[in-house]
Amino acid sequence: MSNNTPFQVLIVDDDPTLSKLLHVAARAEMLQCDHAADGSEALNCTKQRDYDAVITDLHMPGMNGHALVVSLLQNPTPPLIFVVTGVEEPKIIRDLILRGVDTVMLKPLNCTILAAMVSAKLKRRQATSAEAHGACPRQVADLPDGEASAHSHSEDSFRRTLSDSPMPLTLSLDPSDRC
Numbered sequence: 001m002s003n004n005t006p007f008q009v010l011i012v013d014d015d016p017t018l019s020k021l022l023h024v025a026a027r028a029e030m031l032q033c034d035h036a037a038d039g040s041e042a043l044n045c046t047k048q049r050d051y052d053a054v055i056t057d058l059h060m061p062g063m064n065g066h067a068l069v070v071s072l073l074q075n076p077t078p079p080l081i082f083v084v085t086g087v088e089e090p091k092i093i094r095d096l097i098l099r100g101v102d103t104v105m106l107k108p109l110n111c112t113i114l115a116a117m118v119s120a121k122l123k124r125r126q127a128t129s130a131e132a133h134g135a136c137p138r139q140v141a142d143l144p145d146g147e148a149s150a151h152s153h154s155e156d157s158f159r160r161t162l163s164d165s166p167m168p169l170t171l172s173l174d175p176s177d178r179c
Contacts, residue, residue: 006032007122008049012042012056012068013084018109022055025115031122039063043071046079052125053080053118059087066092073100080121084109 009031013019019035026033034049036042040063042056054072058065065083072078083096086107093104102121105114 006030007052007119009033009118010036010042010045010051010054010079012036012039012054012060012065014038014057014060018057018084018111021111022114025111026055026118028112029115029119031115031119039065039068039071042068046072051079052122053082055082055084055114055118058083058085058092066096069096069099069101080118080125082114082118084114 007030009026011019011022011026011033012035013022014037023033023035031053034045034051036045038060039056042054043063045051046054054068056065056068065085069081069083072081078100080102081100083101083104084107085093085104088106096104103117
C-alpha cells in the first residue's frame with residue numbers, strides 16, 4: 001500500500017449508533033471504512049476487498065464476532081483485528097489474544113481513542129513492512145536543518161528522561177539492525 005492510499009477498515013457491529021460513531025472517528029484518522037452488521041456480512045465484504053483492519057463487536061445476531069475472528073485469522077495475511085465487547089469475560093478475551101487478535105477493548109468505548117490506535121498500528125505495520133522490504137527510515141543526517149535540530153533536542157530530552165528515571169533502563173542497539 002502506498003503512503004497516499006488510505007487504509008481500508010471494516011467495522012462490524014449490529015449497533016448502528018456505535019457503528020456510526022466508529023465510522024466518524026475512523027474517518028477523522030483518514031481511514032476508509034465499510035460497515036457490516038454481523039460476521040456473515042463481514043466475511044462477504046472480505047471476499048470483495050482486502051481490509052487492513054477489522055473492528056468487530058463480539059455479540060451480534062447471526063455469526064458472532066468470535067467466529068468471525070477465528071475465520072479471519074485463518075487467512076495467510078490477516079488484517080489487524082480489534083475486538084470491542086461489553087462483556088468482560090477473561091477466558092474469551094484471553095482466547096482472542098492467544099489466537100492473534102491485536103486489541104480487545106471493553107465498552108463503554110472511546111471511539112476516538114480506538115480509531116487513533118487502529119491508525120497508529122496500521123502505520124507501524126506499514127513502516128515495518130517497508131523496512132522488511134529494504135526501505136530505510138530517514139536518518140537524522142537526511143533531515144532538513146530545522147528538523148535535525150528538533151530531532152537532536154528530542155533525543156537529548158529522551159536521554160535525560162531515561163537518566164532521571166528511578167528505574168535503571170539499559171538499551172542495547174545492535175549495529176546490524178541499521179539500514
